[in-house]
Amino acid sequence: MTRLTETARGVYVIAATPFTDSGEIDFDSCDRMVDFYLDAGATGLTVLGIMGEAPKLTTDESSTIVARILKRVNGRVPVVVGASAPGFAQMQDLTRRVMDAGAAGVMVAPPGSLRTDDQIVTYYTQVAEFLGDTPFVVQDFPLTTGVQMAVPALARIFNSLPTAVCLKHEDWPGLAKITALRKDGTLNRRISILCGNGGVFLPEEMERGADGAMTGFAYPEMMVSVVEHHAKGDMERARDLFDAYLPLARMEQQPGAGLAIRKYIMFRRGIIASPAQRKPGANLDALSRAEIDTLMARLDRRLKELA
Structure with missing residues (x-):
């Protein structure tokens, strides 16, 4: 079993959680x-x-879908599982289950x-x-959690807890935070920094010292291209694609x-059979779907030009 380390990049x-129109997990x-x-x-x-609708799943469903994904992945790449929970007992139980099944x-x-800061450090x-x-x-996502994790607090966490190996950086604006964490003397080791927010700041984040992305944009090939071209030193091509x-x-x-938009795009691309979310969840009206269809068509034309 491959374990997650500070070298993750x-x-x-x-991953989204696919559901049928009636709200059942769609394993196919x-x-x-x-x-x-x-x-x-x-x-x-x-x-x-x-964005995987984890709070809408039962504990058994969560374990089952992780097991299904791990079986399909078959050790080809590491799989990280969201284990956030109101209490440590639930977190510990889910962690034990998924790590036994082969999660990284x-x-x-x-x-x-x-x-x-003291409360945040004590919690972690x-x-x-x-x-x-x-x-x-x-996971540093203040727009959703409401928790502001300043650089000094993050430094205390990573400097004192060796099993904390990666920061999911999803602050907004947060580019200066990446720079501060990469500054000599802030951390006593180099950790992995993977960024979220749908990849909308990925070129800048890579230039600031991020190692890649941990997010769910419906076109992951864009993020892969940006990371690869950054590694080659060709940010002009990375930005053109972005x-x-x-x-x-x-x-x-x-x-x-x-x-809802992400799932609709995945549905249109033939990745999932239904764009349904498990209730409660937003639905797109016809006009919104038409707008997305237009943007998808424009993207196809632009990619042919760039090729």
């Missing part, structure tokens, strides 16, 4: 989705993230009740104690509608 796609679409992500060049997958590590977001210290030797990702996808990445970032 590339694109860890946040799940298999097809995994194949698509790997064919697109994903270097890892992240399951049961915020887990991701933990802070509860919204945390306000001070307890996370590390409960998870034992399991490597974990610290710019072509930006209208759709921007469309996906709409609060409240983003997941």
Whole structure:
């Protein structure tokens, strides 16, 4: 079993959870989705993230879908599992289940009740104690969690907890945070920094010192291309490709509608059989679907020009 380490880089796609129109888990679409992500060049997958509708799943369903994805991946890339929970007992139980099944590590977001640096550091210290030797990702997503994780707090976490190996950087604006974390003397080791927010700042994040992306844009091949061209030193090509996808990445970032848009695009691309979310969930009206169809058609034309 490959374990997550500080060397994680590339694109860890946040996997959606496919449902049927009636709200059941669609395992056939799940298999097809995994194949698509790997064919697109994903270097890892992240399951049961915020955009994976994890709170709408039972504990048994969560374990079952992780097992299905791990079986389909078959060790080709590391799989990280979102393990955030209201209490440590639930977090510990899910972590044990998924690590026994072959996961590479887990991701933990802070509860919204945390306000001070000391509270944040204490929380993650307890996370590390409960998870034992399991490597974990610290999810920094204040737009959703409401928790502001300043650089000094993050430094205390990573400098004192060896099993905290990766930061999912999803602050907005947050480019200066990447620079501060990469500054000599801030951290006592180099950690992995993978970025979110649908990839809308990925070129700048890579230039600031990020190692890649951990997010769920419906065109993961864009993120793979940006990361690969950055590694080659060809940011002009990376930005040209990024710019072509930006209208759709921007469309996906709409609060409240983003997941519906992402699932609709995945449905239109033949990745999942239905764009349905498990209730409660937003639905797109006909005009919104038509707007997305237009952007997808424009993207196809632009990619042919760039080729």
